[in-house]
Amino acid sequence: MVKKKGFKKIEYEWEQLKQGYAYIKIAKPYLLSHHPHCKYYSKDVLKIGKYRFCWGCIVTYPTMVSSMILFLLLDFQNKFAWWEFVIAGIIFGSYEFISLWRKGSGLRHRIIKFLLGIGLALTTIGVFTIPIHLFFRILIFIQLYMMAGLLGSLRMVAMEKKCRKCKWKGNWYKCPGFEELNRELKKRNLIDK
Numbered sequence: 001m002v003k004k005k006g007f008k009k010i011e012y013e014w015e016q017l018k019q020g021y022a023y024i025k026i027a028k029p030y031l032l033s034h035h036p037h038c039k040y041y042s043k044d045v046l047k048i049g050k051y052r053f054c055w056g057c058i059v060t061y062p063t064m065v066s067s068m069i070l071f072l073l074l075d076f077q078n079k080f081a082w083w084e085f086v087i088a089g090i091i092f093g094s095y096e097f098i099s100l101w102r103k104g105s106g107l108r109h110r111i112i113k114f115l116l117g118i119g120l121a122l123t124t125i126g127v128f129t130i131p132i133h134l135f136f137r138i139l140i141f142i143q144l145y146m147m148a149g150l151l152g153s154l155r156m157v158a159m160e161k162k163c164r165k166c167k168w169k170g171n172w173y174k175c176p177g178f179e180e181l182n183r184e185l186k187k188r189n190l191i192d193k
Helices: 001-033 039-044 057-074 081-094 096-101 109-126 134-164 178-188
Strands: 045-046 051-054
Touching: 001 051, 001 178, 039 045, 039 057, 045 057, 051 057, 057 109, 081 109, 096 109, 096 134, 109 134
Parallel strands: none
Antiparallel strands: 045 051
16 A cells, blocks of 8 residues: 555656656747747847847856856966955946846846856856865855845846736736747646636
8 A cells, every 4th residue: 555655656756757847848948038929028039040048148158157267277266366256256246236227138238247247257266266165165156146046036026027017917828928838838738727
């Protein structure tokens, strides 16, 4: 009897994993741009063929990775103290606050995202060069990542406000910008609305 319960639980969890994978596969176009497919967000995305990419992400993360590689190749981690990296990273990253108050999707917005990428690279190198045990460096990095998540949630609030001004009042189940996604999710019984 216990074995059946255990097997049912494993079967249920396997189905949950399969549903999660199906959801991610269907939502992939939205994960790359994470903006509704509508005119209100057309300036926030870059279209390449059938794919849409968020301008902020496509500038920030490649800048972060390339900056980290460049700083490490130039051996900056041995020329500056860890705290200098962190302070410089916070200064570069703080320009992101401008994009929270002053919306935009033009050159200014992309420059801010470029600076954010540099700031993230500097902060990451700084944290991982602190002369303490790796476990504590990882904990500090996670804490900083969570604090950066606060900025992301503020951006989400701004996005929600923008959507509430629309005809569909932020109801993403009815919004034509999510119509294709919702249709596919309903077809596979991944949502019930």
